[in-house]
Amino acid sequence: MPQPTASQTSARTPRHYHLIGIGGTAMASLAGLLRSAGHRVTGSDENVYEPMATQLRGLGIDYAEGYSPANLDVNPDIVVVGNAISRGNPELEAVLERRLHYTAAAVVIKDEFLRGKHVLAVAGTHGKTTTTSLLAWILESAGLNPSFLIGGIAENFGTSFRLTDSEFFAIESDEYDTAYFDKGPKMWHYLPVTAIVNNIEFDHADIYRDEIAYNFAFSRFINLVPRNGALVAGWDSPLVRELAPASHAPVESFGYGDDSGGADGHPRWTARDVSFGEEGTRFTVLHDGREWGEVRTPLTGAFNVRNCLAVIAAAESVGANREGVLEGLRTFASVKRRMEVRGEVRGVTVIDDFAHHPTAVRETIDAVRQRYPGRPIVAVFEPRSYTAQRREFQEAYRLSFAGADRVVLAGLFHPERYTAETAMNPHELVDAWRAEGKTADFIPEPDDIVARLAPEFKGGEVVLVMSNGGFGGIHGKLLDALGS
Structure with a gap:
């Protein structure tokens, strides 16, 4: 440590x-x-x-x-x-x-560790943990020795934090509230100099009364960046595009597959010739329409291409060595619980992922499909977060599992907090998926899910387990059951 x-x-x-x-x-x-x-x-x-x-x-x-x-x-x-x-x-x-x-x-973090530092703060509805981990690693590979604070274990470092003498501090900047006595988002405390805002999409319905309040949290975060800093803005997100022009700092926009070179509102940083495979992803990075470099990374999925573009733009804004940045992208070892392969038994691969928002679920399934083409995908989902269990997101979840061959939905977490009017209805979701011709089941308990699935697997399946909690240790139990 x-x-x-x-x-x-x-x-x-x-x-x-x-x-x-x-x-x-x-x-x-x-x-x-x-x-x-x-x-x-x-x-x-x-x-x-x-x-x-x-x-x-x-x-x-x-x-x-x-x-x-x-x-x-x-x-x-x-x-x-x-x-x-x-x-x-x-x-x-x-x-x-x-x-x-x-x-x-958040106050302790600001006062003890961030004041006087060049803070690289990573915000957005999706992808903060992976992006912050990737940013810290490419800065390390470029010789900048950053301090960091991440909401997950960065596997390259084997920890979620580090404190160094470097002027650079990379931090995951969460929009969730600060404390019961401070209902503003944690990210407002983090003194961003270089700010990444990957995307904005309504989340945390337990904290924000509506989309207007949620968007305001990000607009104020953007307003905190000084003029000699930089805003790295995800141009594929309509709300980020809407808010970015209010930045007092220069805007480094990035987007997937648009090589218009920053002209006429198009992103400045783009990816071209993207190729996905089981070993990862390759693509060419363009900046203002000119080739910047060839990226190879173990990461996969369109959302991770965007994450790579974001950290490249942030690293360039602080003058990081380009060869070091590319080496960091090539050697990145991901984050625990972010498309983490927990094991493979009898030809069945079990993956653990933190996805819980409908968009994150959809993009994670797509990424698994890109990494394991031709293999059946079994998506096992625990609706655990407040957003995941709310009825107003039910239709979005119905659509988000389109890329899976089979869906298993677990029980709601603390269902007593909801009424029939406010809670997701698992039976309606399963019926809707079955009506579309998809194999789907509602199995509330993790142990029952394991008992049902393990005997049915023939080999070749990819089991994608998604939850933002422990999910009863289902990953290890499933691997043990397959082994026995």
């Missing part, structure tokens, strides 16, 4: 931070950054799932299982309240009653 340098630790007075909700991807990464900076870190959480449980254990950070006022008896200097923690949590209530110093993770 990353260790603090002398200059890092000497610049800060060591404090004791206690993180309530330490097992979340952002909070566990912050815990690692604070530990690297020489601070003492404790915390609490419940039901911590991989890969963050392993990362916390590797860091030697002790955390309490479950929330309790007793967890605060360690007398921390500062309590960091995770954005999943709300009033009524017994530990939070004790923080308030004892009048302890508390704050939000």
Whole structure:
């Protein structure tokens, strides 16, 4: 795990931070950054799932299982309240009653690590984790030694965070809210100098009342970029195109397969001669219509071509070495839980992916189809996020699974939070897919899904498991069942 340098630790007075909700991807990464900076870190959480449980254990950070006022008896200097923690949590209530110093993770990140840095902030509805990981790795390959904070384990580094003496800090910039006492998005705290906005599409219906409020979050983020910075804007997203002209910083636009060279509103960075295969993707990058370089990358899917263009534009904006950037693209090892092959048994490949928004589901299935042409795709989906379970997204989900040969839909996560009017109806979805001639089933429990699928596989199937949670450890259970 990353260790603090002398200059890092000497610049800060060591404090004791206690993180309530330490097992979340952002909070566990912050815990690692604070530990690297020489601070003492404790915390609490419940039901911590991989890969963050392993990362916390590797860091030697002790955390309490479950929330309790007793967890605060360690007398921390500062309590960091995770954005999943709300009033009524017994530990939070004790923080308030004892009048302890508390704050939000995004504020700590800004004040401890981002001030004075050239922050490369990656925002957008889809692709933030992969894009930030890719950006950090190409900056590393170009010799810039960046610090980073990512909402997932970047496999090239084996961690979700790093703290260095570099002026560059790459950070995943989430539009989700900051804390129960700060309902603005986390990304507003991150002091972007180079900002990537990949795409904008309504999400997080539990946080934003409508699309207008959601879009405003991004317009204000764009407004934070200084004039001597850069906005790297995804031109294939109509909303990004609409908001980008308000930027005070120069706009580096990128888009898939349009080589008009930035003229007449076309993107400045484009891809040509794109070729997908089981080993990855090849394409030619054009900047303002002129050839910039030939990219080879293990990534696949049209959305990952866009991610590559985004990080190339960002790297160019900070003067990164071009050969180093290309080498980073070639050697990128992806992110855990982003099209991660968990294993292959009896010719059946099991893939784990974090996709949960309808667009992300569709694009992930398309990418798997491009990587494994001719093989049957079995999509297993757990509607776990608030957006995934809302009825207003049901039709979008019906369409998003068009590329799969078979669909298995798991049960809603905490269905008691919804009514018949507000919740997705799994039976209606399955009936609609069957009416289209697709094999589809509603099987609520992960163990029952494994018991149903494993005996039916003949070999050659690609099982794409999609959830933004642990999904009952279904990936390992399915591989074990296939092996037995």
